[in-house]
Amino acid sequence: MSADLAAGSTEHRRTLVLTVPDWSAVAAATEHDLSPRTPLAVLSAGKVVAANAPARAAGIAVGNNKRAVGYRCPEAQVVAWDEDVDNKHFSAGVGALEELVARFTLLAPGTLAIPLDSLKHGYADEPSAVEALISALVSTTGWEFFPGIADTVFAAVLAAGQARRVEPGETGQFLAAQPISTLEYVGTGATELIDTFTQLGLRTLGDLAALDARDVNSRFGALGKHAHELATGVERTPLKDHVREERLNVELGLDTPTARSDTLGFLTRQLAADLLTKVRRRGLVCTQITIELFAVTGQSSNRTWRIEDMNENTIADRLRWQAEGWLAGGAHSGSAPAKNRSASARRDKEEPAPDQSGPDPEDFSEEGIIALGLVAAELTTPIGATRSLFDENTGQVTHTLERLQGLFGPDSVLVPGLQGGWDPAETNLWTPWQQAASPVRSPGAPWPGALHAPRPTTVERLPIDVLAVGGRSVGARPAGLESAPFTIRFPAGATEEIVDYSGSWPVESGWWDPERATYRTRLQVVTESGRALLLSKENGQWYLTGRYR
Amino acid sequence: MDVMSAVPLVEQLSREMGISTATALFDGPAPRTVDPVLAPMFRRGGLPRGEIVTLTGGQSLSCALATIAVATQEQKWCAGIGLGEPAVSSIADLGVDLDHFVNLVTPAEDWLRVASILIESFDVLVVDPGFLPSAGERARLLAKVRERKISFISLTSMPGSTEQITITDTQWSGMEHGHGRLRSCLVQVRSQTGTHRFLLPGPDGTPVEAPASTSAEGRFERPVIRSVS
Numbered sequence: 001m002s003a004d005l006a007a008g009s010t011e012h013r014r015t016l017v018l019t020v021p022d023w024s025a026v027a028a029a030t031e032h033d034l035s036p037r038t039p040l041a042v043l044s045a046g047k048v049v050a051a052n053a054p055a056r057a058a059g060i061a062v063g064n065n066k067r068a069v070g071y072r073c074p075e076a077q078v079v080a081w082d083e084d085v086d087n088k089h090f091s092a093g094v095g096a097l098e099e100l101v102a103r104f105t106l107l108a109p110g111t112l113a114i115p116l117d118s119l120k121h122g123y124a125d126e127p128s129a130v131e132a133l134i135s136a137l138v139s140t141t142g143w144e145f146f147p148g149i150a151d152t153v154f155a156a157v158l159a160a161g162q163a164r165r166v167e168p169g170e171t172g173q174f175l176a177a178q179p180i181s182t183l184e185y186v187g188t189g190a191t192e193l194i195d196t197f198t199q200l201g202l203r204t205l206g207d208l209a210a211l212d213a214r215d216v217n218s219r220f221g222a223l224g225k226h227a228h229e230l231a232t233g234v235e236r237t238p239l240k241d242h243v244r245e246e247r248l249n250v251e252l253g254l255d256t257p258t259a260r261s262d263t264l265g266f267l268t269r270q271l272a273a274d275l276l277t278k279v280r281r282r283g284l285v286c287t288q289i290t291i292e293l294f295a296v297t298g299q300s301s302n303r304t305w306r307i308e309d310m311n312e313n314t315i316a317d318r319l320r321w322q323a324e325g326w327l328a329g330g331a332h333s334g335s336a337p338a339k340n341r342s343a344s345a346r347r348d349k350e351e352p353a354p355d356q357s358g359p360d361p362e363d364f365s366e367e368g369i370i371a372l373g374l375v376a377a378e379l380t381t382p383i384g385a386t387r388s389l390f391d392e393n394t395g396q397v398t399h400t401l402e403r404l405q406g407l408f409g410p411d412s413v414l415v416p417g418l419q420g421g422w423d424p425a426e427t428n429l430w431t432p433w434q435q436a437a438s439p440v441r442s443p444g445a446p447w448p449g450a451l452h453a454p455r456p457t458t459v460e461r462l463p464i465d466v467l468a469v470g471g472r473s474v475g476a477r478p479a480g481l482e483s484a485p486f487t488i489r490f491p492a493g494a495t496e497e498i499v500d501y502s503g504s505w506p507v508e509s510g511w512w513d514p515e516r517a518t519y520r521t522r523l524q525v526v527t528e529s530g531r532a533l534l535l536s537k538e539n540g541q542w543y544l545t546g547r548y549r
Numbered sequence: 550m551d552v553m554s555a556v557p558l559v560e561q562l563s564r565e566m567g568i569s570t571a572t573a574l575f576d577g578p579a580p581r582t583v584d585p586v587l588a589p590m591f592r593r594g595g596l597p598r599g600e601i602v603t604l605t606g607g608q609s610l611s612c613a614l615a616t617i618a619v620a621t622q623e624q625k626w627c628a629g630i631g632l633g634e635p636a637v638s639s640i641a642d643l644g645v646d647l648d649h650f651v652n653l654v655t656p657a658e659d660w661l662r663v664a665s666i667l668i669e670s671f672d673v674l675v676v677d678p679g680f681l682p683s684a685g686e687r688a689r690l691l692a693k694v695r696e697r698k699i700s701f702i703s704l705t706s707m708p709g710s711t712e713q714i715t716i717t718d719t720q721w722s723g724m725e726h727g728h729g730r731l732r733s734c735l736v737q738v739r740s741q742t743g744t745h746r747f748l749l750p751g752p753d754g755t756p757v758e759a760p761a762s763t764s765a766e767g768r769f770e771r772p773v774i775r776s777v778s
Contacts, residue, residue, distance in 0.1 A: 459636045
């Protein structure tokens, strides 16, 4: 017994992995309310990534294209893969597990890992523990689970694919027999590595494990080293535990709606103190906070802020900014943005005599905010929230930028990010400093027809006219332009001659959804002054969409 | 006696703002590293610190972003003021580390106030000023730039700048009257160090040395075969 325990705690962690086969298909069926008997295939980038049992029985396999699916099973439902759907339904389902086990980790949607030593005290042996867990999960979720047990997480994931239990100490032999393509587990970056290994004649993980670790590292770098460790059954880092899905939040309804930021600030300080006390009582630290505001009209504003020194005052500041920006920009009349800004900059000093702060009227009796909510959006352990010694003067930078945000509003300080899209205007993702970026389009998805480098330096959207020699507007067709562009006329009336122009290329997107469907033609031109411009024609109107500056 | 009087002078000089050694007194702080293609534009082979550089003409924003790229990769913080909405994809193409770049969207008339706040902690500023500062404001800005040893790039010409870089000519290539697309731009730059030519952006978006034969413009993609004896 003691020897057994020692073996378990030194090198390997025996892990149970539960996986729902074809999770994407299961999630899509739930999302679209399809019966489990309907054949269903989930497509990503034109290839089947998951199919349910009836579809598999009809001959549909992972990797088929859409046409092949149609040939094999005409009545099959074809659904586009959606990461959100995958995650949403899975995290809803695993809620049941929180009651059953102390520690677990979500590896991917549809797959979760449980360290077996956490089950040791509750169950007699491994098979009985698995049986109890699976029967509980199946009865609450209705999904089919495949269990797999092995000495490492990677091996357990592979074992779960075959629904088998690898005896303690036999993980090495089990891994050695697996094909090299199982390294896909590492991620999309491994595809090239797998190809190279295959070309080198390494067909199984055993072949890879037989190589010297140092040679693999020097030839293939960190990724190769990682693959080698997986193949030999070495666990690199322990998995991070799933943080309890406790929603730590506080809410406050106001008796009378208000748009006054000093009132809101005062109320928020108390509310924030409540929330922070709740968080501290659990031994955690809150690093991101979601602020929700509800207006009388029923609209709500929801923003997530990352605050480095989270306390009542910093939270109150963020809420005030958010409220001011929202009320100024929203449908609420009476407060122009500029007026609001000057009011906010001076508000702190003028608090003793608010009635003299001219631009702000006494109260919006029928407009304003009726309820506040604060949610701890990201909780970590205190050690995870400390700043690294090697960050160069981020503290000062943060301080400077927060000062600017206080003066000019949160949206005045923007940090760049990239998301998916065809044109620079779509790939731009400017997010206010210290706010969580929320990309709308996945950068990982393919964007056929996306603009290549060199790309315009600045993004604009200015309706213009593009005229041919006779002064007629230039029409665009999928096959090309109807006539050669000759001049550009800007809305101010200025015209500029076009000296050279590119081939026009059409971009068609969202054709499967009439609401999102766009069709545009893109054109690059160089004008007589030597400037290069990116133009685009949508719905019969030419726009200047980018400048090369 | 002379020797005695020299010591306080050295001490006094070393206490002056920003002067720590005798070489610093003569050379100023070492310039920031820039892309080797762009280095010849600058008098000391890099982006000077504690001085104002003006960069004007076509493609000047691209040139400024390409200049600050190495600094951002070295974890220096850069900010842009008055640039409009830059395209993130092109910023990334030019080599700027997105984690160390911030764009300010503030009223054009407030640029001087914004710049004076940013000077406190940032290392490089790229500014397209909304208006030209008065002589007094300019003197204060210059003093602050010198004191904090930051690099200040202005996209409009500004009196008091020490280096003036002007892009005098831009020639785009790759578009053959409706049969191609923009591929690269050959720019001609005039600065205190003379006239330089290079591709900005080159075919992959980064600055590239100009091809040797300028007569073959528009055919840069053709491989050059050199004989090796």
